[in-house]
Amino acid sequence: MQRILFVGINPNRDDHLAIIAKIIGKVEVYVINGIGNNSKKIINTQVFSWNEFISVNHIVKKLKPHSIVFFDIESYNEVLLNIYAKNQNISTYILDHGVRSFRNALEREEKETPNILPGSKVPLLEKVKNRLFILISLKFISKDDRLFFRKYIFLRKNHSSFGARRRLKDLRRLPSEYIVFSPSNLAYWQELDQFDKDQHKVSVIGFPAFDKIFKSQSTISKRVSALYVDSPFHEFNLFGWTYESKKEFVTQIILLFEELNIPLCIKLHPKSDEKLYTELKEDHTFQLVNGSSTEYLYLAEIIVGFDSSLLYPIISFSGTISFSINFHPKVLNRNLSQDFLDQGVSIAVNSFDELKQGLHNKNSILKSQEENKKAFIKKYLYKADGNSSNRLVEVLIK
Known part of the structure; x- marks a missing residue:
């Protein structure tokens, strides 16, 4: 049976675990996740930490992977494993995750700090073990590869991850193939890793995490009138938001829809402060949803929100009008x-008055938005057929 090693799976992300679940039983799955005690168990897989191995050679000899799937190739361990694996004719992949924006990455570059080891807050002993892993691994790659790796270390110590990789255009840090979710995400990876699509293997598959949403369209019999998709800005101290300012903002959203007699549903982010909304429910009427099994919500007539990956499939639906706060x-x-x-x-709204005006004119706005949805799907979602997971399996299992 084919063996696939995943590096960097986040056991707290449903989209990561869904990928594993899709191929379990078809291949043997191994995971390297964190160092020391930072690795977590994932059902039906063999999970290891980096420090259970003494070198990249040890990893390959013990697990004998036919292919290695990274979610990025950025840490020193990842770069070394990628170099060694490709030298051993083992296919390596970068598997996309989430909606990508090169513009956002540029804005974050100055805020990033050097990151030498995978994981954070790692005990000193584990850091020492990992450095030994790197030193021993260097013995299993060529002199030229060692020179490249030391150059990468120098750049990574002095620049953000984003800055270092853009200053080092070299195929040795890149995978054999990129598996990306959309043409827009592909543009992100091309800018970030400085490669030409025509000179590097790429598979575009769509978003596996959205398959369930797209497949649910045919089974939904009743549309939600209005859906506000929450963003956890005050929870992460972003853009000046506080508990008080967010509570006032959400209150105004609720009051506006109450005034227009439009039933409102609020979809919480996993990190949203649910206490805020519980307090509001004491004086207002709205539906509050916190969880993932809510496909019926996504076929809403009116969508209001800021920025969320969840908005991409919802906005693509026919008959849905969207307002961006x-x-x-x-x-x-x-x-x-x-x-x-x-x-x-x-359509952008810069005040509650603009949102109210837009809701009064929603029919004309909807008509103009409908004309653009086909192109939006092609660029940002690739396909909205619910078969992205199947395309992923076809790429990985050969």
């Missing part, structure tokens, strides 16, 4: 939903 306590130099605005599938 563009006002925060702290003034921003751009709209967080710029992708939607550029494609003409959402």
Whole structure:
């Protein structure tokens, strides 16, 4: 049976675990996740930490993978394993995750700090073990590869991850193949890793995490009137939001829909402060949903939100009108939903008065947005057929 090694699976991300679940039984699955005690169990897989191995050679000899799937190739361990594996004719992949924005990555570059080891807050002993892993692994690659790796170390110590990789255009840090979710995400990886699509193998598959949403369309008999998709800005201290300012903002959203007699449903983010909404329910009527088994919500007539990967499939649905909130306590130099605005599938609102006016004119706005959805799907979702997971399996299992 084919053996696939996944490196960097996040056991707290449902989309990562869904990928594993899709191929369990078809291949043997191994996972390297974190170092020391940071690795977590994942059902029906053999999970290891980096420090259970003494070198990249040890990993390959023990697990005998036919292919290795990374979610990125950035840490020193990942770069070394990628180099060694390709030298052993083992196929390596970078598997996309989430909606990618090169513009957002540029803005984050100055905020990033050097990251030498995988994981954070690692005990000193585990760090020492990992450095030994790196030193021993260097013995199993060529002199030229060692020179490249030392150059990468120098750049990574002095620049952000983003800055280092853009300053080092070298195929040795790149996988054999990229598996990306959309043409837009592909553009992100091309800019970040400096490769030409025509000179590097790429498979575009769509978003496996959205398959369930797209397949649910045919089974939904009743549409939700209005859906507000929450973003955890105050929870992460972003854009000047506080508990008080967010509570006031959400209150105004609820009052507006109450005034227009439009039933409102609020979909919480996993990190949302549910206490805030529980307090609001004492004085207002709205449906509050917190969880993933809520496909019926996504076929809403009206969508209001800021920036969330969940908005991409929802906005693509026919008959759905979208409003992108563009006002925060702290003034921003751009709209967080710029992708939607550029494609003409959402309209920016800069105040509650503008949102109210838009809701009064929703029929004409919907008509203009409908005309742009086909192009939006092609660029940002690739396909909305619910078969992205199947395409992923076809790429990985050969």
